[in-house]
Amino acid sequence: MKAKKQETAATMKDVALKAKVSTATVSRALMNPDKVSQATRNRVEKAALEVGYHPYNLPSANTSDSYTNPYGAQMGPCNFCGFCSGYACYMYSKASPNVNILPALRQEKRFELRTNANVLKVNLTDDKSRATGVTYVDGQGREMEQPADLVIIGAFQFHNVHLMLLSGIGKPYNPETGEGVVGRNFAYQNMTTIKAIFDKDTYTNPFIGAGGNGVGVDDFNADNFDHGAAGFVGGSPFWVNQAGTKPISGFPVPPGTPAWGSKWKAAVADTYTHHLSMDAHGAHQSYRQNYLDLDPNYKNVFGQPLLRMTFDWQENDIKMAQFMFDKMAPIAKAMKPKYILGSPKNANSHFDTTTYQTTHMNGGAVMGEDPKTSAVNRYLQSWDVHNVFVIGASAFPQGLGYNPTGTVAALAYWSAKAIREQYLKNPGPLVQA
Ligand SMILES: Cc1cc2nc3c(=O)[nH]c(=O)nc-3n(C[C@H](O)[C@H](O)[C@H](O)COP(=O)(O)OP(=O)(O)OC[C@H]3O[C@@H](n4cnc5c(N)ncnc54)[C@H](O)[C@@H]3O)c2cc1C
Ligand code: SF4
Secondary structure, X not given: OHHHXXXXXXXXXXXXXXXXXXXXXXXXXXXXXXXXXXXXXXXXXXXXXXXXXXXXXXXXXXXXXXEEOOXXXXXXXXXXXXXXXXXXXXXXXXXXXXXXXXXXXXXXXXXXXXXXXXXXXXXXXXXXXXXXXXXXXXXXXXXXXXXXXXXXXXOOHHHHHHHHHHHOOOOEOOOOOOOOOEOEEEEOOEEEEEEEEOOOOOOOOOOOEOOOOEEEEOOOOHHXXXXXXXXXXXXXXXXXXXXOOOXXXXXXXXXXXXXXHHHHHHHHHXXXXXXXXXXXXXXXXXXXXXXXXXXXXXXXXXXXXXXXXXXXXXXXXHHHHHHHHHHHHHHHHHXXXXXXXXXXXXXXXXXXXXXXXXXXXXXXOOEOOOOOOOOEOOOOEEOOOOOEEEOOHHHOOOEOOOOOHHHHHHHHHHHHHHHHHHHOOOOOOOOOO
């Protein structure tokens, strides 16, 4: 009896101890998830080559193995859990400031992280030429004031603009006169999606995968193609990215399926492991009529005006979305699915908050050479309040043909270098307008 129990009770931990590797490595080896996802990758790659495109493996900031970065922060091997987009990584395999930088910062005696603090505004001197610190509400709901010689606003694109408007840093944009800079040049990202559903003998296994696990095509992005006959500016990469299909939002069903009830459930059960999604996340231009300002009616829990977004698609965006759809469709057809779902924007398409449209917003406090048309200079320093730097995609004058975070990080390093090497030695405007 005893021997039998020992035989059946071996766990992944036992195997890991025996093999002198981590349980994650055992799990990975047993499940061989990269092999599973490889099938989808190969299918897409083959179809893209067939239609004459130049596919490449998507880059990502996931680690395939244990890694210690130059700051001494450790990362574990990704196990393709399928919960990459929209979730924290329990394997520490996804590069982000909390994994890669905070552990090193915490060693610094002068560093203090105050969690659950909500900054309400940056405080300014009476003449609004310098910041004196910030007012925030702490985790216990107490309003606190933190004095500072230097304030860096790095609260995400929307919140950067909101904090600038609430604090009175820079002139708010007026769409009627075209004057003012804070809230100006708001741009989004122009997304187009095609979903393909295959027969039951073709498995895509969307429950497994990782952030950059897929194939991309960049033949129709930026200057990679001749726009002459296209009738629009911009462009987009497109890809099949098996990052893990989220519950509910990611369940495509065949045309004619009811949107709820037992028939919908049966269709989901039928198609879930046999579908894939192809996305274009493209460039988006900024327009005079798309902007951000303080809402005249609605307030947040602290009694402050909410940030208001005034936005709609324009002719260039619609033409580009249609073009990208036409370029993606041949790949979907070449994979010979049972159904192809999706349609491009049409002339009557309007922005719809209920339809997913990426999380990549840009502009509103853009960098530039002229304080009349930009909120911050090339070092992301406010033109008006020299000891405030504003870091994030708020600095992008237009929406790029690529996702934003690489450029956000590059600009953060660029700005930090200027602060350390120039500003701290001689505080004042780093660029004379
Ligand atoms: C689901 C999802 C998937 C994404 N996938 C991709 C992708 O594949 N590729 C890509 O390039 N980008 C992607 N992005 C976008 C990417 O996350 C952002 O571009 C990036 O995080 C921006 O960095 P940031 O430092 O400007 O802002 P954030 O990373 O948002 O950091 C801002 C911080 O400020 C804090 N904060 C905000 N307001 C206040 C306040 N008033 N007081 C105190 N603290 C405040 C926030 O809590 C947050 O911690 C994705 C975003 C989401 C949501
Ligand atoms: S798929 Fe993403 S979330 Fe899951 S282990 Fe890998 S990096 Fe982490």
